[in-house]
Amino acid sequence: MSETFVNKVAESGLISLDLASFLPANELVVFDIKPYLFMELILKEKEFRQSLSEIDWSQYQDKIVGIHCSTDAIIPMWANMLVVSNLNPFAFAVYFGDENKVREQILLESISKINAGDYTDQRVVIKGCGETPIGESAYVAITQKLRPTVKSIMYGEPCSTVPVYKKK
Numbered sequence: 001m002s003e004t005f006v007n008k009v010a011e012s013g014l015i016s017l018d019l020a021s022f023l024p025a026n027e028l029v030v031f032d033i034k035p036y037l038f039m040e041l042i043l044k045e046k047e048f049r050q051s052l053s054e055i056d057w058s059q060y061q062d063k064i065v066g067i068h069c070s071t072d073a074i075i076p077m078w079a080n081m082l083v084v085s086n087l088n089p090f091a092f093a094v095y096f097g098d099e100n101k102v103r104e105q106i107l108l109e110s111i112s113k114i115n116a117g118d119y120t121d122q123r124v125v126i127k128g129c130g131e132t133p134i135g136e137s138a139y140v141a142i143t144q145k146l147r148p149t150v151k152s153i154m155y156g157e158p159c160s161t162v163p164v165y166k167k168k
Contacts, residue, residue: 013122013123014123014124014125014154015119015122015123015124016124016125016157016158017125017126018127018130019107019127019138019139020130020131020134022107022110022111023103023106023107023132024064024092024093024106026062026063026064026092026093027062027063027064028063028064028065028099028102029060029063029064029066030066030067030068030098030102031060031066031067031083032068032069032070033068033069033080034069034070034071036048036052037071037073040073041071041073042073043073043074043076043079048079048082049082052082052083052086055086057089058090060087060090060091061090061091062091062092063090063092064092064093064094064095064106065091065093065095066094066095066097066098066099067080067083067084067087067094067095067096067097068098068101070098080096093106100135103133104137104138107135107137107138107141108137108138108141111138111142112145114142114145116148116149116150117149119146119149119150120149120150121149121150121151121167122150122151123150123152123154124146124150124152124154125153125154125155125156125157125158126139126142126153126155127156127157128155128157128162129157143164147165150165150167151166151167152164152165152166152167153165
């Protein structure tokens with residue numbers, strides 16, 4: 001006698017959202033200003049401009065670039081702007097921050113663009129684990145975005161969830 005297996009998760013009507021899927025496929029790299037500083041601490045305008053002019057900016061073609069300084073130096077605003085102006089013709093997108101901060105900014109931007117109406121009266125599971133680290137701010141943002149329209153929000157995997165919100 002053969003038993004028929006029923007996929008109860010598939011039949012449950014749950015919508016599973018993996019926040020990592022909101023990240024673009026483009027490679028994310030960080031442009032560290034530190035090596036372009038005098039003694040890796042002081043920005044001298046003339047030398048800084050000269051060192052930037054010697055960079056092959058095409059290496060950033062179609063990449064997401066975070067501008068960051070890994071040393072505790074005071075970097076004037078125009079210096080970041082100068083780096084962006086060089087990256088802009090090549091990079092897919094440019095942000096300020098290290099890799100984690102840039103990933104967080106991208107996720108928050110993507111979540112803000114979600115049409116919450118697409119999830120009206122749906123039961124949504126926000127995936128809780130994966131290979132890509134997702135910061136707390138993204139979970140806060142997705143909850144705020146979806147709560148007004150969904151029937152319920154859960155955290156985890158469809159087969160094992162933690163209830164977060166249920167419409168009364």
